[in-house]
Amino acid sequence: MASSSSSSSCSSSSEKKITLKSSDGEALNVEKNVALEFEPAKGFLEDNSEEADDEAIVVPLPNVSAAVLSELIPYVKQRLELSAKPVQKKLIKAFDDQFTRHLSDDKLGELMLAANYLGVNYLLDVLCDVTADRIKNKSVEYVREFLGIQNDFTPEEEAELRAQCPWAFEGVDQD
Amino acid sequence: MNQIREESKEIQEPFQQSPPLNTRPRRQRLQRNGQIWPGYEVIGEKTNLGRQRLQRKEKIWPGSEEIRGNNPYPGSRVKDKAKEIVDDNKSPFRFLGSEVIVDDVQDSVPVDSGTNNMSSYGQKTKPGRQRLKRKEYIWPGSEVIGESGSILTYQKKKLEDLPAKCISRIISLTTPRDASRLALVCPAFRSAADSDSVWEKFLPSDYEGFISNSSLIDKKKKDLYFHLCRNPILFDNNTASFGLEQESGKKCYMAGAKWIYENSGISHRDCKMIPSSAGSRFPEVIELKLMSSLEIEARFGTPIFSPKTNYAAYFVFKFAEFREGPETSPIDFEVYFEGSHNGKKRREFLDPQLSQDRGNRWIEIKMGEFSIENGDEGTVVCRLSEPEPLSKRGTIIFQGIEVRPEYGR
Numbered sequence: 001m002a003s004s005s006s007s008s009s010c011s012s013s014s015e016k017k018i019t020l021k022s023s024d025g026e027a028l029n030v031e032k033n034v035a036l037e038f039e040p041a042k043g044f045l046e047d048n049s050e051e052a053d054d055e056a057i058v059v060p061l062p063n064v065s066a067a068v069l070s071e072l073i074p075y076v077k078q079r080l081e082l083s084a085k086p087v088q089k090k091l092i093k094a095f096d097d098q099f100t101r102h103l104s105d106d107k108l109g110e111l112m113l114a115a116n117y118l119g120v121n122y123l124l125d126v127l128c129d130v131t132a133d134r135i136k137n138k139s140v141e142y143v144r145e146f147l148g149i150q151n152d153f154t155p156e157e158e159a160e161l162r163a164q165c166p167w168a169f170e171g172v173d174q175d
Numbered sequence: 176m177n178q179i180r181e182e183s184k185e186i187q188e189p190f191q192q193s194p195p196l197n198t199r200p201r202r203q204r205l206q207r208n209g210q211i212w213p214g215y216e217v218i219g220e221k222t223n224l225g226r227q228r229l230q231r232k233e234k235i236w237p238g239s240e241e242i243r244g245n246n247p248y249p250g251s252r253v254k255d256k257a258k259e260i261v262d263d264n265k266s267p268f269r270f271l272g273s274e275v276i277v278d279d280v281q282d283s284v285p286v287d288s289g290t291n292n293m294s295s296y297g298q299k300t301k302p303g304r305q306r307l308k309r310k311e312y313i314w315p316g317s318e319v320i321g322e323s324g325s326i327l328t329y330q331k332k333k334l335e336d337l338p339a340k341c342i343s344r345i346i347s348l349t350t351p352r353d354a355s356r357l358a359l360v361c362p363a364f365r366s367a368a369d370s371d372s373v374w375e376k377f378l379p380s381d382y383e384g385f386i387s388n389s390s391l392i393d394k395k396k397k398d399l400y401f402h403l404c405r406n407p408i409l410f411d412n413n414t415a416s417f418g419l420e421q422e423s424g425k426k427c428y429m430a431g432a433k434w435i436y437e438n439s440g441i442s443h444r445d446c447k448m449i450p451s452s453a454g455s456r457f458p459e460v461i462e463l464k465l466m467s468s469l470e471i472e473a474r475f476g477t478p479i480f481s482p483k484t485n486y487a488a489y490f491v492f493k494f495a496e497f498r499e500g501p502e503t504s505p506i507d508f509e510v511y512f513e514g515s516h517n518g519k520k521r522r523e524f525l526d527p528q529l530s531q532d533r534g535n536r537w538i539e540i541k542m543g544e545f546s547i548e549n550g551d552e553g554t555v556v557c558r559l560s561e562p563e564p565l566s567k568r569g570t571i572i573f574q575g576i577e578v579r580p581e582y583g584r
Contacts, residue, residue, distance in 0.1 A: 116337060128341060132348030140359045149361045161359050167421065168355035 018045070019058045026066035027058065030073050035059065037076050039119030063117045068110050075099055076120065096126045105134065105146055142175045342367040347376040351400065352422045371396040377424040378403075379481060385410060385417045400424065413458050420580045425481035427579040429491070430473045432461035435576065442470040449572070454535025461573045462495065465504065465525075471559040473576045474513070477552040484547050485581040488557040489539040494527070495570035504569075507562045510543025513554040522562070525571065537574060544581060 018035040020028045035041045041059045048057055061069065082092055103111065108127060115124040135143045144151060153161070162169060346354050346368050354377070358368035367373060374396035382399075385408050386392055391399055400419065407418030407429065414434035418427045433448060435441055447462045463469065473488075480486060488510050507520040523529065523540050530538035545555050557576050 112341070113336060116341060124341065125344070128344045129348055132345045135345070135357070136349050136353055140356060143357060143360050147360070149364075152361050153359070158359060161365070165355040168352045172356070 020069060021058050021060045022064055022066035022069050023062050024065050026069075028066065028069055028073065031077065033080060034073060034077050037080065037118075037120060040117070061118070064114045065110075068114045071107070071111065072114060072118070072120070072123075075123065079122070100126060100130045103130070106148075108134075109148060137173050139169075139172045139175055142173075339363070339367055339370075340372075343370055343372050347373045350422070351377045351424045369395075369397055373397075374400050379419070379424070379426050407456060409457070415575075416456050422582075423481075423484075423580060425484050425580040426479070427577070428475065428479065429456065429575045429577040430475070431457040431459070431575040432573040433457065433459050435471060435473050436461060438474070440472045440474070442468065442472075446573075451574075452535070452572070454533065454537050455574045457575065460575075463571050463573050465561070465569050465571060469559070469561045471573070471576075473557045475555050475557070475578065477512075477547055477555055478550040480547045480550060480578070481580070482547055482550050485544060486547060486555075486578050487544045487581045488542040488555075489531075489577045489579070490542050490559060491533065491537060491539045491574040491577055492525075492571045493536045493538060493574070494525075495572055505562055506540075507560050508540070508542035509556070509558040509560075510545055511556055511558075512545065512552050513556055516556075539577065542576070 016032040017029045018032050018041070020030055020035060020038075020041060022028065032045075035045065038061070040061060044059045045057065064072075078095065079092070082095055100108070108130060112124065112127045112131065115121075115127060131147075135146060138146070143149075151158070342364060346357055346364070349357065351374075354368045354373055358365040378396060378400055382403070383392070386399070386403075391402060391408075394402065401421070403417075403419040404421040407416035407427065409416050411434055414431040414437065416429045416431070418429075419425065420427050430440075432441075436446065436448070441461070441463075445464045448459050449462050451458050451460045471490075490508065505522050505524055507522055509516070509520050511517070511519075521541075521543055525540065527538055530540050533539055542557050542559065545552075555578075557578070
């Protein structure tokens with residue numbers, strides 16, 4: 001999917017710039033082929049295709065902050081370049097690993113929400129993998145904090161759930 | 176936090192006039208039904224919604240202002256409406272942050288201003304797109320929230336907002352043990368951690384071959400998983416069994432004595448098929464008189480095992496009622512891949528003291544270990560032999576050879 005959008009309209013579209021407006025009101029200029037990777041932007045551009053001048057279009061992305069967008073854009077750009085070439089999956093995986101390795105837990109969560117909202121599924125998949133790795137064999141409390149989730153269970157409910165599979169709670173990592 | 180709670184109480188007040196609303200049970204019901212996303216409980220709750228609204232006015236979803244102002248239901252009816260939706264077990268809707276999952280398809284639906292057009296819920300449109308474009312598009316179910324005094328907002332940094340498929344994916348990338356524990360994180364995780372899509376991944380890919388003829392196929396995948404952990408399934412005319420190891424979901428097998436006998440694995444003239452006693456998983460077992468010529472050999476094709484797993488084979492037996500001390504006789508065990516035997520043997524005594532108790536007087540002795548990488552190793556041979564003529568003789572009841580994963584991998 002990534003390669004088709006970038007290779008078909010190679011030079012002309014990649015030079016065109018689109019402006020994305022983040023939730024905090026910042027405007028970011030991106031190549032059109034990168035913008036097209038974001039589903040809301042793609043839909044917006046399709047619906048405004050009668051607009052002759054792409055440069056005049058400002059795509060609002062009210063669910064993503066500028067900080068997150070500015071991390072996402074280089075990733076998507078490089079990933080597009082990578083997948084346009086006949087490279088091995090290994091290389092893409094190495095690239096993804098490199099991108100995710102140094103992400104803080106908070107950033108990971110923000111990116112995951114953004115990737116979900118923007119419909120960047122290949123990134124979402126990678127981020128899910130990383131999240132799964134990071135919460136493996138961790139205590140429930142750790143995972144809640146990791147994901148910023150409040151405990152909605154009553155103590156009774158929690159005790160009941162614990163009692164169903166006590167073996168699952170033995171020997172988890174120290175928080 | 177306290178302040179927030181108080182304020183959200185204020186929001187609820189209009190709905191608490193008659194009858195007084197007991198929020199707790201309602202909320203539990205929501206969670207049990209798995210219909211409603213946490214944080215978007217329908218009404219009368221300490222909700223994240225309330226908080227979001229208070230904290231982040233700027234995050235209010237486009238269009239939600241309209242919804243709020245355009246409540247088609249008088250207060251009392253809102254409750255009824257909400258209850259109706261919640262009580263309807265067949266309702267496929269779940270709130271999911273600012274999105275709604277309808278039978279795992281993310282849909283958004285145009286809403287005629289103010290009317291609650293349930294019939295349009297099945298429409299499939301591109302998610303996300305309407306959000307930006309058209310204010311009149313709101314998410315299905317948001318009427319309920321809007322009516323109840325809460326509003327549909329975008330939640331920042333709340334991973335509860337991830338769609339269920341994402342949470343399911345994360346959980347399915349962990350282990351059955353992790354999944355069982357992660358159910359406790361929050362109700363959203365619980366419904367994902369119980370879902371078929373997660374447990375289907377934990378079940379071995381070929382499980383259906385073992386259960387195709389039984390009623391188990393209709394079970395929820397999680398229930399099936401634990402059923403297979405606790406109740407191994409018999410196959411090959413009830414002479415062998417297949418099951419799962421609980422923590423990892425890896426495959427376990429037991430070749431029954433009869434199965435080994437029928438596959439010429441017992442070179443012993445004095446063996447007698449007898450009906451099984453309590454605690455054996457097979458209907459028939461074999462009574463063996465220990466003497467110098469006893470050899471037992473079970474051979475397994477490695478593709479049947481789970482990949483990347485360390486396995487161990489166990490000799491499962493018990494002593495006949497009257498025994499004459501075979502526990503002092505040494506027995507040699509060998510476990511190896513055919514064609515790559517290094518001649519290493521493991522000498523054990525059939526000593527109950529040194530064996531693992533399996534209940535009902537059945538005991539097991541470890542025969543040896545082997546490692547499966549990709550399943551293309553060929554054939555694994557589990558062998559038992561008597562190294563020297565026995566000075567004392569005895570009788571054992573042989574149940575079978577069990578192969579199951581070793582801990583640590």
